[in-house]
Amino acid sequence: MEExxxxxxxxxxxxxxxxxxxxxxxxxxVALYRxxxxxxxxxxxxxxxxxxxxRWEEQSQGAIYTVEYxxxxxxxxxxxxxxxxxxxxxxxQAISIRDHMNAATQGHRTRLLxxx
Numbered sequence: 823m824e825e826x827x828x829x830x831x832x833x834x835x836x837x838x839x840x841x842x843x844x845x846x847x848x849x850x851x852v853a854l855y856r857x858x859x860x861x862x863x864x865x866x867x868x869x870x871x872x873x874x875x876x877r878w879e880e881q882s883q884g885a886i887y888t889v890e891y892x893x894x895x896x897x898x899x900x901x902x903x904x905x906x907x908x909x910x911x912x913x914x915q916a917i918s919i920r921d922h923m924n925a926a927t928q929g930h931r932t933r934l935l936x937x938x
Contacts, residue, residue, distance in 0.1 A: 846852070
C-alpha cells in the first residue's frame with residue numbers, strides 16, 4: 823500500500839516542480855532578457871540595413887533629379903522648335919542671298935572680261 827501512495831506523492835512533487843520550472847522559465851524578466859539578447863544580436867545588422875537604405879535613397883534621389891532635369895531639357899527643346907524653324911528659315915534666306923550675290927559678282931566679272 824505504501825508504494826502506490828509514494829508514487830502518487832512523487833507524481834505530485836514532480837508535477838509541482840515542473841509547474842514551478844515552467845513559471846520561472848516564462849517569467850516576464852526572463853522574456854525581457856531573451857528580448858535583450860535578440861536585440862543585441864540583431865541590432866548591428868539592422869543598423870547596417872538602415873545605412874544601406876539611406877545610401878540607396880540618396881542615390882535614387884540623385885537619379886530622380888537627373889531624370890527630371892533631362893525631361894525638363896527635352897521639354898524645353900520641344901518648346902523651342904518654333905525658334906529652330908525660324909533660324910532654319912533665316913539660314914535659307916542667307917544662303918539664297920549669298921547665291922544671288924555670288925551670281926551677281928560672277929556676272930559682273932564676266933561682263934568685265936568681255937569688255938576688256
